[in-house]
Structures are given as structure tokens and as C-alpha cells.
Amino acid sequence: MIVDVPIHCLSCGTLLVQKIPAGEDRLRGVCPECGKIHYCNPKMVVGTLIEQDDQILLCRRAIEPAVGLWTPPAGFLEMNESMAEGAARETLEEALADVEIIRPFARVDLIRIGQVHEMFLARLRDPQVGAGEESLEVKWFCWSEIPWPDLAFPVIEWILRLRMADLQAQQEQYHCGSLRWKEVGSPMSLDNYDLGDLQSLRLKV
Numbered sequence: 531m532i533v534d535v536p537i538h539c540l541s542c543g544t545l546l547v548q549k550i551p552a553g554e555d556r557l558r559g560v561c562p563e564c565g566k567i568h569y570c571n572p573k574m575v576v577g578t579l580i581e582q583d584d585q586i587l588l589c590r591r592a593i594e595p596a597v598g599l600w601t602p603p604a605g606f607l608e609m610n611e612s613m614a615e616g617a618a619r620e621t622l623e624e625a626l627a628d629v630e631i632i633r634p635f636a637r638v639d640l641i642r643i644g645q646v647h648e649m650f651l652a653r654l655r656d657p658q659v660g661a662g663e664e665s666l667e668v669k670w671f672c673w674s675e676i677p678w679p680d681l682a683f684p685v686i687e688w689i690l691r692l693r694m695a696d697l698q699a700q701q702e703q704y705h706c707g708s709l710r711w712k713e714v715g716s717p718m719s720l721d722n723y724d725l726g727d728l729q730s731l732r733l734k735v
């Protein structure tokens with residue numbers, strides 16, 4: 531797993547030691563001075579799929595990781611907001627788009643990097659869109675023209691493929707699944723993940 535872990539105590543600044551606290555079963559960063567235990571847990575990423583006239587809005591990333599590659603607007607959930615609010619905020623920041631959230635579309639656990647992604651379907655409240663500070667450009671893509679080799683992350687490819695399949699089948703579903711890297715091949719390729727626990731729940735519309 532790849533996560534940032536604190537080296538110094540977040541309360542008093544002392545260098546942490548790695549130890550298994552009493553009653554637990556794994557190493558944690560523990561402060562030898564004040565005793566604070568530093569838990570590392572997955573982070574939430576929230577974003578939107580904005581559809582209009584058989585097209586979807588993608589942003590070309592201006593920041594690392596995956597600078598220059600395409601993704602729907604998405605980013606880390608902040609304190610004091612719901613997932614839907616966070617998704618709308620990220621969409622405003624990255625695509626200068628004022629959106630109304632329609633419904634959750636997919637939840638994906640990214641086991642290797644300790645993230646959980648929740649992607650929502652959304653529609654524009656105002657037709658105007660543009661590149662925010664973290665985007666080089668934003669562009670509408672027909673489903674037949676999605677830049678598959680230039681998508682930013684495997685989770686994005688998976689979510690877009692699920693949405694495209696639903697639209698082609700004229701069905702509405704909510705998808706839950708995990709990206710488990712097979713530990714061979716590039717972790718940037720969707721081909722190298724086990725997607726076997728996907729659950730797709732059919733919605734009444």
C-alpha cells in the first residue's frame with residue numbers, strides 16, 4: 531500500500547516510533563512523548579460525471595500526478611462537507627462548472643493506495659464551463675471519442691467503461707467494486723487489476 535504517513539507527532543512534534551499498540555494487531559506511528567497514536571486510514575475522493583447531449587465533460591490535468599491526462603472533475607473530500615457537496619465543489623474548482631448532483635454512480639475501493647472513490651452523476655445548472663487552476667483545459671467528449679489511452683488513472687477508465695455500458699444497455703445501475711492490483715504489470719493499467727468483486731445494482735427509473 532502506498533500512503534503518506536506522519537514522521538513526527540501531530541500533537542507535540544516528537545519523532546514517532548513504529549509499534550503495535552496494546553490491543554491492536556498492526557504497526558502504528560506512536561509518540562514516545564505524549565502517547566498519541568497516529569492512525570492511517572483510506573482517504574475519500576469524490577467527483578462527478580457530467581453528461582449532456584450524449585457527451586461527457588473531462589478535464590485535462592494541470593497538476594501531478596498524471597499531468598496532461600484526462601479525468602472527470604474529482605478530488606479529496608474536505609472536512610465539514612458531504613460527499614455530494616465535495617463532488618460539486620471539486621467540479622466548480624476544476625471545471626468552473628456549477629452542477630446539480632443527480633445520484634451516486636459508483637464506489638470503488640483503491641486497495642493499493644488507500645483511497646475510496648465515490649463518483650456522482652451530475653447535470654449543469656449553468657451551461658458555462660472552463661478550465662480551473664488545476665486543469666489545462668476542459669472538453670466535452672462523445673462516448674465514441676473518449677481518449678482511453680490518455681485517461682489519468684485506472685479507476686477513471688473503469689468508471690467510464692461502466693457508465694458507457696449502462697448507457698448502451700439503456701439501464702441505470704449503481705456500481706460497487708474494488709481495484710485489486712495483481713502485483714504484476716504496471717499499476718497504471720486497468721488490465722493488471724482484479725475487478726472480480728464488482729456488484730452492479732439495478733435501479734428503478
Ligand SMILES: [Zn+2]
Pocket residue numbers: 539540541542543544561562563564565566
Ligand atoms: Zn506527541
